[in-house]
Amino acid sequence: MTMIDLTSKTLAELGxxxxxxxxxxxxxxxxxxxEQVAIHSTDRESWKAFxxxxxxxxxxxxxxxxxxxxxxxxxxxxxxxxxxxxxxxAHVEAIIEEKRVQIEAVAEQSAQLRDKIDLSLPGIERPIGxxxxxxxxxxxxxxxxxxxxxxxVEGPEIxxxxxxxxxxxxxxxxxxxxxxxxxxxxxxxxxxxxxxxTSPMQIRxxxxxxxxxxxxVPGKVxxxxxxxxxxxxxxxxxxxxxxxxxxxxxxxxxxxxxxVREFLGPKAKTxxxxxxxxxxxxxxxxxxxxxxxxGSGCRVCKFSGWIELFGAGMVDPAVYGFxxxxxxxxxxxxxxxxxxxxxxxxxxxxxxxLLYQNDVxxxxxxx
Ligand code: DAH
Numbered sequence: 001m002t003m004i005d006l007t008s009k010t011l012a013e014l015g016x017x018x019x020x021x022x023x024x025x026x027x028x029x030x031x032x033x034x035e036q037v038a039i040h041s042t043d044r045e046s047w048k049a050f051x052x053x054x055x056x057x058x059x060x061x062x063x064x065x066x067x068x069x070x071x072x073x074x075x076x077x078x079x080x081x082x083x084x085x086x087x088x089x090a091h092v093e094a095i096i097e098e099k100r101v102q103i104e105a106v107a108e109q110s111a112q113l114r115d116k117i118d119l120s121l122p123g124i125e126r127p128i129g130x131x132x133x134x135x136x137x138x139x140x141x142x143x144x145x146x147x148x149x150x151x152x153v154e155g156p157e158i159x160x161x162x163x164x165x166x167x168x169x170x171x172x173x174x175x176x177x178x179x180x181x182x183x184x185x186x187x188x189x190x191x192x193x194x195x196x197x198t199s200p201m202q203i204r205x206x207x208x209x210x211x212x213x214x215x216x217v218p219g220k221v222x223x224x225x226x227x228x229x230x231x232x233x234x235x236x237x238x239x240x241x242x243x244x245x246x247x248x249x250x251x252x253x254x255x256x257x258x259x260v261r262e263f264l265g266p267k268a269k270t271x272x273x274x275x276x277x278x279x280x281x282x283x284x285x286x287x288x289x290x291x292x293x294x295g296s297g298c299r300v301c302k303f304s305g306w307i308e309l310f311g312a313g314m315v316d317p318a319v320y321g322f323x324x325x326x327x328x329x330x331x332x333x334x335x336x337x338x339x340x341x342x343x344x345x346x347x348x349x350x351x352x353x354l355l356y357q358n359d360v361x362x363x364x365x366x367x
Contacts, residue, residue, distance in 0.1 A: 003032060007064035010072045011081070019080040022069075026084040029065070030091060037095055042106045047099070054092060062089060133366040134236055134355060137343040138218050141238050144262045145216045148255065150240065153215050155201040157222070158185065158192055163200035167322040168279040176278050181224050183233075194222035197336055198239035199279065202315075205241065206323035211330055212244035218339070229351045236339035241315070243325070243332030249282075249314060252333035256312065260288045263342070267294065271306060280313025280334055291345060307345065310337035 006014070006029070016022050033054065040050055054061045065085060073081045131139070142152050170176050185192040201217040217239040225231040242255070257270045268291070272284040286309045290301035297303040312335035317327035340352055347366065349355070354362050 003029075003061060004064075007061055007068060009068065011069055011077065012074070016077075019077065022077060022080050022084055025069070026088055029061070030088055033061075033088075033092060033095070037099060040099070042103045044103060044107060047103055051096065055096070062092065130363070130367050132355075132363065133343055133347060133349075134339060136366060137339055137346065138236070138238065140263065141337070141339065141342070142216065142218065144259055145240065147262075148258065150214045150216045150242070153201065153205060153217055154219055155195075155198070155204055155217060157195055157220055159195040159200050160192060161190065163203050164193060164195050164197075167203040167319070168199050169316055169318045169322075170278045174278060183222055183224060195219075196223050197221050198237045199334070199336060201239055202241045202279070202319070202334060203323060206243065206320075206325060211325065212242075213332070214242045214244075216240045227353070229353070230341075230344075232340075232352055232356070235352075238337050238339055240312075240335040240337075241332065242334075243315060243330055245329055245331070247331045247333060249333075252312070252314060255333070256286050256335070260286070260309065264288055264291055264346070269295065275311060275313070277311055277313055279316050279319050281316040283311065283313035286310050286312055286335070309342070310335055312336070 006025075011017075011022065011025070014021075014025060016025050036050070040047065052060060057063060062085075065088070070078065070081045070085055146152065164182075165171075165174075165177060182196045183194040184190075185194075198217045198219050198221060201215070201219075205213055205215055205217075217237075219237065219239075220234055221237050222234050225233060227233065242251070253270075253272065256272075260268050260270045267289075269289045271287040273287060275283045275285040277283040287306040288309050289295035290298060290305055290307050292298050292300040293305065295305040297305050301307050312333065315332045315334050320327040320330060340355060343349065343355070344352065
């Protein structure tokens with residue numbers, strides 16, 4: 001007999017006429033319940049269905065028993081049926097609670113398994129990038145000058161006209177200011193500007209330090225240039241200054257030649273051409289044999305065999321006057337290089353804007 005058959009009948013129909021008969025029926029029901037619980041899986045959905053089947057208000061087994069056995073029982077058996085039913089209910093509830101705890105534990109466990117990190121999966125690779133080609137060039141330049149006793153110092157990008165011009169022997173109406181026409185900070189046409197070169201750090205360093213001085217100064221500089229393939233409103237320089245007693249033009253030339261060979265390779269030759277800067281005397285343009293043709297002449301060097309590298313010279317004694325150095329005792333040399341230019345030359349880059357566009361296709365070429 002199925003459970004439904006059993007509980008939809010009355011006690012009389014089932015032939016239970018006394019307490020023993022009632023007890024036997026309840027024992028049967030309890031036994032079936034225990035069996036079903038034992039074979040029941042811990043799956044939540046089917047457990048819900050099982051609960052409904054046993055404890056559902058309307059047609060659950062317990063309700064059926066209440067309606068068909070208890071309520072419909074002859075008065076002399078009511079007490080016995082009531083007691084048996086209470087025992088059965090208590091048993092069912094206790095077991096259900098036990099099972100609920102079990103089912104939840106299993107669900108929790110499988111949720112944990114689902115969320116578990118799979119350590120055998122390969123990790124997510126986040127590329128960390130590389131140093132920009134300008135930075136790489138700076139590092140190379142700094143390495144070379146450090147190797148011969150220079151130290152690296154940095155200075156402010158916002159300068160006063162005094163450091164940017166006057167103390168470098170460029171008085172107010174000097175024509176050398178023309179090509180450095182520059183960015184003044186708003187409301188301070190005379191008090192602050194974006195430095196047009198790294199040379200102001202020559203002055204700041206000599207003001208602070210006693211000779212001997214041997215420094216290089218990397219940094220950004222700004223000019224009101226029209227942008228094209230070799231010009232921008234900002235570029236990078238590295239300044240150099242060496243001042244001591246007895247520094248001669250030979251020291252200057254030797255340093256410059258050493259630098260050119262280190263930077264461009266042992267075959268590179270150096271040439272000095274007369275030039276003019278207000279803060280050096282004499283002044284020179286430093287040229288190197290063309291890195292493309294090696295000096296035989298090509299389009300890059302306009303068939304001259306030489307490429308202009310940077311400006312330099314012996315420090316003009318007038319500059320020492322601004323920093324209270326003794327011009328009779330001291331001498332020295334200075335130079336100022338355009339780092340973007342050097343990088344473009346060294347790595348064969350033809351367009352300056354490429355350096356600033358952050359296009360990874362370009363940057364990846366300089367790992
Ligand atoms: N400051 C110069 C410029 O930006 C470059 C320069 C030339 C720097 C000669 C020097 C130097 O120190 O001696 O055009």
